Amino acid sequence: MYAWIWRHLPGPVPVRLLAALVLAVAVVALLFTTVFPWAEHALPFLDVTVER
Amino acid sequence: MSGGADAARAAARALGELLITAGLVLLLFVAYQLVWTNVEAERAQGQVADQIREAWERPTGRTGAGTDAGTTDFGEGFAFLRIPRLGEKYSVPVVEGVGLDVLSRGVGHYPDTVRPGQVGNFAVAGHRATNGEPFAYLDRLRPGDAVVAETRDAWFTYVVDSIRIVRPSDTWVIDPVPGKPGAEPTERLLTLTTCNPRWSSTERLIVFAHLEERRTKDDGPPPVLAKGVA
Helix, strand or coil: CHHHHHHHCCCCHHHHHHHHHHHHHHHHHHHHHHHHHHHHHHCHHHCCCCCC | CCHHHHHHHHHHHHHHHHHHHHHHHHHHHHHHHHHHHHHHHHHHHHHHHHHHHHHHHCCCCCCCCCCCCCCCCCCCEEEEEECHHHCCCCEEEEEECCCHHHHCCCEEECCCCCCCCCCEEEEEECCCCCCCCCCCCHHHCCCCCEEEEECCCEEEEEEEEEEEEECCCCHHHHCCCCCCCCCCCCCEEEEEEEEECCCCCCEEEEEEEEEEEEEEHHHCCCHHHHHCCC
16 A cells, blocks of 8 residues: 555655655544544543433 | 465555554544643633633623623633632633533533522533543542632632532433422532543542632632632
8 A cells, every 4th residue: 555655656756755744744634633533422431421 | 476475465465554554543543632632622721711701801791701690602611610629720611511522622511500609500511531631630529629610700619518420321410409300499509520430431420519608709719719728
């Protein structure tokens, strides 16, 4: 998977490195802003209210 | 070299990369939960605190943030909770509602319960782990400890009566008269709820308190806040 991505990044090595870094940051940002806040709802220790 | 062996090796490598990626994502999630939610909650609580103070600066007569009796939008702050046992500087904004999106901005006021200082039960929920974790050490409270609610007009000093551990479905704890459904309230009570044990949700930790003293803003803060915990 990672080798495949590396092969499909354009340009010389420094440019590819930069592109790879940008990709990684974008994935982490997506996780922190969207995926994790959604997944958080499944965590038991966030249930702090009494409810029926 | 057979094509079959190459294909198997490629498949194994792909699976390995997938597993490593899953491991990294899980590690990131732990970091997000343990660190990032607290960072975000601290920032959000600071904003809510500023909004409350600003609202209190404005002249009275409008409903909404800051007023002691008026309605408040979900997520909007209207008071501060001070618990000297949890630290001299311990102060957390009270916001309206107990949804997950609201609780990272402070501690949440159960919408169907009364406001600070009113006859009935002023009930508040807060996180015990992550998302600012205002009630992380709520189990350290002891009978006789003070819990102070600061509103626009007054300081309400509640004194802890008891600490109980109940089931998550025990909604009677936030009834106007806890344990007596339908009873007409005559006392001014406070109930705090959070999860128990700290990293679980099998039970709820409950703190019951009653109103001991009401001071206007002109009277100044109650002495218990000035001298910290005796």
